[in-house]
Amino acid sequence: MPGATDRVSKSAMERARALLREAQRVVVLTGAGVSAESGVPTFRGAGGLWKEYRAEDLATPEAFARDPRLVWEWYGWRRRVVQQCMPNAAHVALAAAARARAGFRIVTQNVDGLHAAAARAPNAMPLELHGSLFRVRCTVCTERREEDGAIDATSRETLPTCASCGALARPDIVWFGEALDSAVLGEAVTLASSADVCLVVGTSALVHPAAGLADLTRRNGGSVIEVNVADTPLTGTATVALRGPAAVIVPELLAGESTE
Numbered sequence: 620m621p622g623a624t625d626r627v628s629k630s631a632m633e634r635a636r637a638l639l640r641e642a643q644r645v646v647v648l649t650g651a652g653v654s655a656e657s658g659v660p661t662f663r664g665a666g667g668l669w670k671e672y673r674a675e676d677l678a679t680p681e682a683f684a685r686d687p688r689l690v691w692e693w694y695g696w697r698r699r700v701v702q703q704c705m706p707n708a709a710h711v712a713l714a715a716a717a718r719a720r721a722g723f724r725i726v727t728q729n730v731d732g733l734h735a736a737a738a739r740a741p742n743a744m745p746l747e748l749h750g751s752l753f754r755v756r757c758t759v760c761t762e763r764r765e766e767d768g769a770i771d772a773t774s775r776e777t778l779p780t781c782a783s784c785g786a787l788a789r790p791d792i793v794w795f796g797e798a799l800d801s802a803v804l805g806e807a808v809t810l811a812s813s814a815d816v817c818l819v820v821g822t823s824a825l826v827h828p829a830a831g832l833a834d835l836t837r838r839n840g841g842s843v844i845e846v847n848v849a850d851t852p853l854t855g856t857a858t859v860a861l862r863g864p865a866a867v868i869v870p871e872l873l874a875g876e877s878t879e
C-alpha cells in the first residue's frame with residue numbers, strides 16, 4: 620500500500636508535521652470522514668446518508684414529534700451499522716497522540732463512539748459535540764442514560780421510555796435547529812481559540828457552529844491543517860491541506876508523536 624507521502628506532496632506533509640511538532644496546544648476537529656474507512660456512512664456526498672434519507676424527515680425535533688417510531692427505526696438501524704464497525708488507523712493514531720501529549724484534544728461531530736472506543740485513557744476521550752447514538756434522553760425530564768440495545772420500533776408503545784418518569788425517550792443527539800450542550804460547546808470554543816494548530820479531519824465543514832471552530836484558531840493566530848479526500852469551505856484558508864483518506868494520512872502525519 621502506498622504511503623501517504625506518495626499521494627500528498629512531501630513538502631505539504633513535512634510542513635504539517637513541523638506545525639504539529641512546534642505546537643503546544645492542538646485541537647483536532649473530526650467529522651464523518653474519519654470513520655468512513657471503518658464502514659460508517661458519511662452524511663453528504665456519494666453514498667451519504669442524506670442521499671437516501673431526508674434530514675428534515677429524520678433529524679429534527681419536528682420529525683420526532685410527528686413520527687417518533689420512524690425516527691427510532693432509523694436510529695436503531697444506525698446503531699446496528701456502527702456496532703459492526705471498529706476504530707480505524709486514524710482513530711487509533713489520534714488517540715495515541717492524545718495519550719502521549721498534554722494539550723492534544725479531540726473534538727468530534729460524530730455520534731458513532733469510535734474515538735471513545737480507541738481512547739484507552741481519559742485524556743484521549745473526545746468531546747462529542749453532537750451527542751451519541753448510544754445515549755438516550757427523556758423528552759420531558761432531564762434523565763439521560765447510556766443504552767446500546769436493539770430498538771423495538773414496531774409500535775409507539777415499544778419505543779424506549781424514561782426510567783424516571785416513564786415519558787417517551789429520544790436519541791441523545793443534537794438535531795438541526797437544536798442548541799449544542801453549552802458546556803461542551805464552551806469547552807470546544809476555548810480549546811479552538813487557544814490552539815496553536817487545529818487539525819480538521821473528514822468534515823464537510825458545512826454544519827455550524829462546529830464548522831466555525833477552525834476559524835477561531837486561525838483568527839487567534841493559530842494554523843489549520845485539513846485532511847480530507849475533497850475540498851471544503853475551509854480548504855482555501857487552511858495553512859496546509861492534505862488530500863487523501865484519513866486512515867492513511869493521519870497515521871503518517873502523527874508518526875513519531877507517540878512514544879508508547
Ligand code: BJW
Nearest residue numbers: 650651652661662663728796797821822823826827864865
Ligand atoms: C473523508 C473520507 C475519508 C469522506 N477520509 N475525509 C450558521 C450558518 C448557517 C447555518 C447555521 C449557522 N449556525 C447554525 C446553523 C443551522 C444549522 C446548520 O449548520 N445548517 C447548515 C447545514 C447550513 N446548525 C444547527 O442547526 C445546529 N444548531 C444550532 O446552531 O442551534 C442554534 C440554537 C441556539 C439556541 C437555541 C436553539 C438553537 C445543530 C447542528 C446539529 C447537526 N446534527 C447532525 C445530525 C445529527 C443526526 C444524526 O447523526 O443522526 O450532525 S447534521 C450531520 O452533519 C451530523 C454531523 O455531525 C454533521 C457534520 O457532518 P460531517 O461530519 O461534516 O459529515 P459530511 O458527510 O458532511 O462530510 C464528510 C466529509 O468527509 C466530506 O468532506 C468528505 O469529503 C470527507 N471524507 N471520506 C477523509 N476516508
Ligand code: ZN
Nearest residue numbers: 757760781784
Ligand atoms: Zn423523564
